[in-house]
Amino acid sequence: MIAGENIKTGLEKVKEWVSWCPKCNSCKYLYKDYAESCPAGEHFKFETYWSSGKVWLAYGLLNGILKWNENIIKIIYACPLCGACSMQCQQDVSDHLIEIFEALREEAVSRGFGPYSNQKAFYDSIIANNNPYKEPHSNRLNWLDQKELKTTAEVLYFVGCTSSYREKELAKSTFELLKKLNVDFTISPDEHCCGSPALRTGQVNVIPELIKKNMDIFKKSGAKTIVTSCAGCYRTLKIDYPKILGKELPFEILHISEFIFKLMKEGKLKIDKEKPIKITYHDPCHLGRHAGVFDEPREILKNIPELELIEMRRIRENSWCCGAGGGVKSGFKDWAVKIAIDRLKEAEQTGAEDLITSCPFCLRNFKDAAKSMGSNLKIFGIVELLKDLI
Ligand code: SF4
Ligand code: SF4
Incomplete structure (x- = not known):
């Protein structure tokens, strides 16, 4: 993307990987208990919205089997790029799924079809x-x-x-x-x-x-x-x-x-103040699945005296996305909130009073969802909790 004559752009960048998906369908459900994994597939209920469908869409477009048109744009953009599919996929393509989805968007923009x-x-x-x-x-x-x-x-x-x-x-x-x-x-x-x-x-x-x-x-x-x-x-x-x-x-x-x-860990911070609350923690996709930061927020929470962390059914690599990312909050406003409502229901099932997360974008979408569904969960960022305890 940085200027250079031989730099590949759009689908050319991912050409090597788009035939690596044998359509095994493992990406659709969590290994753990076959719970739903993909917000896009579950909502639109059509193969192309799931990960495997989008990989083969890229293959079809690259090889001239499919022609670019306005209908393809919805499929390409109806994905919060949550990365849940790449956690379930056991094939070599798993490491490249997000790159393929982003390349589809780059190609759509360069051809004048996207974005919203x-x-x-x-x-x-x-x-x-x-x-x-x-x-x-x-x-x-x-x-x-x-x-x-x-x-x-x-x-x-x-x-x-x-x-x-x-x-x-x-x-x-x-x-x-x-x-x-x-x-x-x-x-x-x-x-x-x-x-x-x-x-x-x-x-x-x-x-x-x-x-x-x-x-x-x-x-x-x-x-x-x-x-x-x-x-x-x-x-x-x-x-x-x-x-x-x-x-x-x-x-x-x-x-x-x-x-x-x-x-x-360096002994420079110890929390002495007690916080007797039951909370649950939501992993932001870009922090957890995309970058592997799952333990640090949990370890901080466990170091707060009297605080009880109750985990949701789907956590860490298997978390259900908040719905805001990948341009979904701007491109599919109502659907973004619906994804967050699903997550808030899961949070409520834990019996926790508060939902903590580590991203302003998750916070924003959860607050919109809480308003829409009338949830009593208090929703805030981990730093908002910590600043009063130090
Ligand atoms: S994306 Fe991965 S898990 Fe999904 S069908 Fe293709 S190879 Fe299987
Ligand atoms: S990134 Fe998330 S929403 Fe998009 S296809 Fe993968 S699991 Fe589905």
């Missing part, structure tokens, strides 16, 4: 405002009372667009938590969108510029560690940036849960 208008509006706003929410760039730190930030520090907190403009409590709590822990950190007022909303919807042209701008900001801060409280930003910085640049980043990228747990 709301997703295009996000892209346009990223170019105009450096965030997908049509908010002025100058308002990015409006959630922060204390505007005097250090120019350089050991740690840079990368807030992300959703926490900066929509889930400000998460940004405030993370700031407060890092302060209470005496972390040498700063935030850049010139932070740009990480690029996730554009990348996930196949709108890749803006990505090289965003990477350059954010990398310059990271370098200028002098930080050795970039900490983020958003699962989507985390996946993009940790996995996509090095992949696109073709080299490791000269910074450590940590999710706030990894950062906090590291402090705990």
